[in-house]
């Protein structure tokens with residue numbers, strides 16, 4: 001079994017002073033180590049298919065790659081295929097992919113993110129790019145990559161150190177084809193809207209959910225998002241406390257309030273499961289990441305350090321979750 005020892009700054013100082021009370025201020029995490037190189041490869045692999053725009057070959061091939069990879073990593077995989085219409089009337093075929101670990105456990109945690117990528121770089125400074133689809137390395141692929149690396153760690157776990165609850169990874173389709181600049185909220189998050197009405201398993205529920213969005217950019221910080229604070233404040237506390245306890249307080253910041261963001265977590269809440277959004281903000285502007293909905297949202301602009309901060313925090317959360325007995 002692999003354990004990581006987190007020494008707080010205090011204990012390091014004490015060590016420096018040759019104090020002996022190190023054990024009091026050290027924290028031994030039960031979680032395995034999240035491999036950011038592996039997560040980065042999962043981002044690159046998704047982007048290599050090309051933009052994951054609905055009704056495209058690249059989209060369908062990448063969906064197959066995601067489902068097969070989860071299967072290879074020991075998950076039970078469910079699919080939800082559905083028809084939907086974009087706000088401009090375009091009919092699209094979508095596929096939500098659900099990968100479950102410990103499927104018989106009644107106590108479950110849901111972890112989600114979207115796998116589609118936006119077909120218009122309509123926030124790009126160069127107007128000619130507004131009709132160009134994005135790679136969505138950060139906006140889409142990063143959250144799936146963190147989930148795949150979490151899945152790999154779940155697959156590697158042995159009897160001496162098992163996660164006690166069931167875990168369901170949900171890869172939403174059709175999150176990112178909404179109408180920008182309009183207050184047309186229902187044009188976003190079509191995959192999760194579908195799921196909140198019709199679950200992959202009748203009567204499915206979970207203790208809580210954590211949605212990941214844009215978790216791999218440079219200059220990224222995570223603030224406590226406002227809808228999350230309204231719907232699931234104790235889950236926000238749990239996740240931010242976990243990050244801060246293992247040394248990622250710089251990423252999971254209490255400094256500012258996050259915005260109130262329309263994202264897939266709203267649909268999970270609407271379906272009766274308290275769910276938060278871990279969504280990246282730019283450290284400079286405080287708004288969406290600088291590459292957001294631009295052609296620069298590609299694998300060159302992915303930060304392994306950010307993937308690590310989020311991935312290790314997520315492993316910490318699920319490995320410290322206990323059941324009633």
Ligand code: AHN
Nearest residue numbers: 139176188213261262263
């Ligand atoms: C709105 O712009 C209304 N929501 C942003 C949700 C989103 C788009 N997340 C990633 N891309």
Ligand code: ZN
Nearest residue numbers: 118139176293
């Ligand atoms: Zn987006």
